[in-house]
Amino acid sequence: MARRSRSDYTTSALRVAQQVFLAATTEPTNLVLRREDLDGDVPQDVRTQLPPGRILLRPLRDLLLRRQTPLAVRDAVWRVLIRRARSDRSTWLVVALGMAMPGLRREARALTLDSAGDRDDVESALAEGFVAELYRVDVTARALCARLVRAAHRAGVKQVYHDAAARGVVWSQFASCAPQTPWGHPDFVLLDAVRAGVLSRAEAWLIGVTRLERAAVDEVASMLGERPNTVVVRRHRAERRLRDAIAVGTVTCSPFPGATASPPSASD
Structure with a gap:
């Protein structure tokens, strides 16, 4: 067949x-x-x-x-x-x-x-x-x-997280098991960094849209009305802070997917 x-x-x-x-x-x-x-x-x-x-x-x-x-x-x-x-x-x-x-x-x-x-x-x-x-x-x-x-x-x-949570409630005879996907998902890490005060909402959005969404830096810079080099430097500084915070455990992964990083406003 x-x-x-x-x-x-x-x-x-x-x-x-x-x-x-x-x-x-x-x-x-x-x-x-x-x-x-x-x-x-x-x-x-x-x-x-x-x-x-x-x-x-x-x-x-x-x-x-x-x-x-x-x-x-x-x-x-x-x-x-x-x-x-x-x-x-x-x-x-x-x-x-x-x-x-x-x-x-x-x-x-x-x-x-x-x-x-x-x-x-x-x-x-x-x-x-x-x-x-x-x-x-x-x-x-x-x-x-x-x-x-x-x-x-x-x-x-959110759908992936919902599916993972639904699978996670199934009883198991083992005392522990590997974290369910999407544990450690980059979006959740960025949200946790914002809550911890390591990144601003604008910095989290910048990392997300250029690294995860793979938007070109020059396009994002044009949208923000800034020079591409300025955007790159700002992103680099934010990523260094994020890296250091992850290394010491200040930032891990958000268990709550309800909040989202949104494009920066003039007040950010």
Whole structure:
């Protein structure tokens, strides 16, 4: 008997969204973008980064993923995607998930690599976190896609922690056992560092978004209105304090995943 692939019977919202996105964006399709769809205040030099005429979504996604594509171009496109998704609440919502799928799948792999939990549950949590953030994110902000994926990551971490806690309540005849995943997860360590006063919320966010989310330092610096070298130095100092605090046991791992590190404000 032929073995069925996981995709034949998965209940993962993320995988279903990927399948629908691929089907809906295959020609012939009217799910396209044009330069004219960008906001009226988008500079001409940003518009010309996009090809003229109908822009199919899968080639557009490839364009946005290129490192040389400016952040301003990515954000201009994502503002259109977010507004259409909020208005449509169906097709374009799936399109938004599909456009962010490379980042979402990377998060799914990272969260389930050492986890014994249900991968479908984690992927569905990622999709839920992404969609929830899509409806509340400020579209005038910068690094929009990174913000959405970061919110999905936080939702996925909570799901992994929930699965680990559920497995941990099962009775065992042994007096002790290895900590359940996600013990020591970087997000929880950062939260514990903030509670211990080792890091500020802004420093925890900076480490998380550049180290865990792998956002480019120059993009984060642009979002904060600072020079990249300044951001690198500030992150290095924060990481040294964090390293020393972990070494002496001041910072370990938060047992409470409810709080999250958020982007810095002017008061941080």
